[in-house]
Amino acid sequence: MSKPETKAIEYYRKQNYSxxxxxxxxxxxxxxxxxxxxxMIANCYDALEQKKTAVEYYKxxxxxxxxxxxxxSNLAIIYYEMKSIFRAKMMTRKxxxxxxxxxxxxxxxxxxxxxxxxxEKALSYYQQAxxxxxxxxxxxxxxxxxxxxxxxxxxxxxxxxxxxxxYPEKQEVQAMFANICVEIGKPDEAIGVLTELYQKNPTDYWxxxxxxxxxxxxxxxDKSLEMGWKAxxxxxxxxxxxxxxxxLLYEIAIESPYADVKNYARKWLEKYGNNPVVEHMGNAIIxxxxxxxxxxxxxxxIFDAFxxxxxxxxxxxxxxxxxxxxxxxxxxxxSLRLKKMKILDAGCGTGLCGSYLKKYAKFRGLDGxxxxxxxxxxxxxxxxxxxxxxQDLNLFLSEHIETYDFINxxxxxxYFGELNSLFVLLFNALxxxxxxxxxxxxxxxxxxxYFLHTSGRFLHGRQYVENSLKRQGFIxxxxxxxxxxxxxxxxxxxxIVMARKQ
Numbered sequence: 001m002s003k004p005e006t007k008a009i010e011y012y013r014k015q016n017y018s019x020x021x022x023x024x025x026x027x028x029x030x031x032x033x034x035x036x037x038x039x040m041i042a043n044c045y046d047a048l049e050q051k052k053t054a055v056e057y058y059k060x061x062x063x064x065x066x067x068x069x070x071x072x073s074n075l076a077i078i079y080y081e082m083k084s085i086f087r088a089k090m091m092t093r094k095x096x097x098x099x100x101x102x103x104x105x106x107x108x109x110x111x112x113x114x115x116x117x118x119x120e121k122a123l124s125y126y127q128q129a130x131x132x133x134x135x136x137x138x139x140x141x142x143x144x145x146x147x148x149x150x151x152x153x154x155x156x157x158x159x160x161x162x163x164x165x166x167y168p169e170k171q172e173v174q175a176m177f178a179n180i181c182v183e184i185g186k187p188d189e190a191i192g193v194l195t196e197l198y199q200k201n202p203t204d205y206w207x208x209x210x211x212x213x214x215x216x217x218x219x220x221x222d223k224s225l226e227m228g229w230k231a232x233x234x235x236x237x238x239x240x241x242x243x244x245x246x247x248l249l250y251e252i253a254i255e256s257p258y259a260d261v262k263n264y265a266r267k268w269l270e271k272y273g274n275n276p277v278v279e280h281m282g283n284a285i286i287x288x289x290x291x292x293x294x295x296x297x298x299x300x301x302i303f304d305a306f307x308x309x310x311x312x313x314x315x316x317x318x319x320x321x322x323x324x325x326x327x328x329x330x331x332x333x334x335s336l337r338l339k340k341m342k343i344l345d346a347g348c349g350t351g352l353c354g355s356y357l358k359k360y361a362k363f364r365g366l367d368g369x370x371x372x373x374x375x376x377x378x379x380x381x382x383x384x385x386x387x388x389x390x391q392d393l394n395l396f397l398s399e400h401i402e403t404y405d406f407i408n409x410x411x412x413x414x415y416f417g418e419l420n421s422l423f424v425l426l427f428n429a430l431x432x433x434x435x436x437x438x439x440x441x442x443x444x445x446x447x448x449x450y451f452l453h454t455s456g457r458f459l460h461g462r463q464y465v466e467n468s469l470k471r472q473g474f475i476x477x478x479x480x481x482x483x484x485x486x487x488x489x490x491x492x493x494x495x496i497v498m499a500r501k502q
């Protein structure tokens with residue numbers, strides 16, 4: 001080995017990649033044709049964030065030696081990092097043909113499946129990688145992450161703790177571990193980890209948020225509110241922190257009547273009142289009587305944020321509305337043998353009701369309208385609807401006069417306080433003899449027509465709902481009380497209502 005080559009490799013081993021690159025590129029042309037040298041040059045470019053040039057040199061290394069396992073696996077990694085997934089897949093296949101046990105290629109396969117939410121397949125690849133290299137950081141960390149997303153918190157805890165043992169300096173592992181501790185009811189352990197993280201990163205609002213959750217679990221509500229408020233302010237009013245703080249206020253209000261929730265809500269409104277999430281959730285906490293309708297921008301922000309987990313959350317809440325309404329629809333169809341209906345699923349969300357509505361709208365079609373574009377993306381994938389509209393419900397109804405034979409609205413009217421103007425729009429959007437089927441939550445708090453609950457949703461009095469329907473010209477065909485879902489440890493009741501346009 002020549003002195004210039006020895007010097008270049010010495011720079012490389014000391015991770016002085018700029019000096020190593022300069023030294024490598026000055027070597028004799030014959031040396032620069034060797035695959036091991038080309039791989040090191042590529043690695044230097046990769047370390048210096050010049051990924052496109054790194055790709056060129058990995059390719060040169062493979063050309064020099066088509067069975068260079070290092071060049072192929074590093075090319076798979078860099079393609080994955082550049083989000084060129086097809087090329088990453090091709091290079092993992094090539095690597096695994098050279099060596100079926102290559103841990104790096106197996107991890108890239110796991111990462112691709114993880115991103116596509118193919119969790120079992122991803123886990124299989126990670127386990128194969130760990131069999132080759134027990135200490136592989138990404139395989140351990142992502143295995144913990146997958147089990148966390150699958151709500152298998154015991155396994156998530158095991159892998160996160162193992163990863164911390166191997167890589168105690170990795171703060172992202174510590175943050176995940178703390179969140180897992182909160183989920184499995186170990187808030188003291190979480191606070192111990194999070195306090196260290198906070199001292200290192202006092203401007204990390206997600207760390208503040210996690211500390212807030214841990215204190216909430218310990219029922220130390222003053223500390224929980226303080227850290228939640230700090231997260232909002234450090235983030236300068238980032239939307240995720242507003243949503244988290246709103247739910248924190250709501251949950252603590254339910255858990256403790258003595259906590260300083262309303263004062264925090266007033267401070268929140270005073271400082272960030274122009275934000276639709278703050279405006280609505282803050283007013284809900286103090287039960288503002290002047291709010292008659294929920295701001296549609298708030299609804300969009302909330303449902304966009306929860307779109308991916310929406311159906312799992314409702315399942316955990318024992319949400320029964322679609323099931324109840326599907327039975328009412330089946331009874332109606334059996335008794336009247338309705339045919340050729342054009343149906344609107346108002347506030348269709350991810351399409352939970354669309355699955356039972358579709359069979360009644362085969363001829364004229366099933367439309368869905370929702371304020372949340374992310375919810376509609378999920379609904380679109382189900383291929384249930386004839387048309388999907390991303391629009392405010394009031395505006396949509398005003399533009400579709402005498403268009404529908406049937407309008408379905410599951411848990412939609414809970415975002416409206418005053419109902420008279422909404423029922424006018426619904427009446428006008430229906431053809432003669434058309435029907436609406438909807439659920440609505442009962443007002444158990446007081447005797448008012450409607451009440452803005454701490455949860456941010458409206459509760460309604462039954463008499464008010466009936467009078468509003470009749471006033472607009474509807475004939476009530478069915479109304480019955482039913483359990484709609486769980487909320488915390490409480491069961492939420494309301495009514496399922498069917499009414500016909502005269």
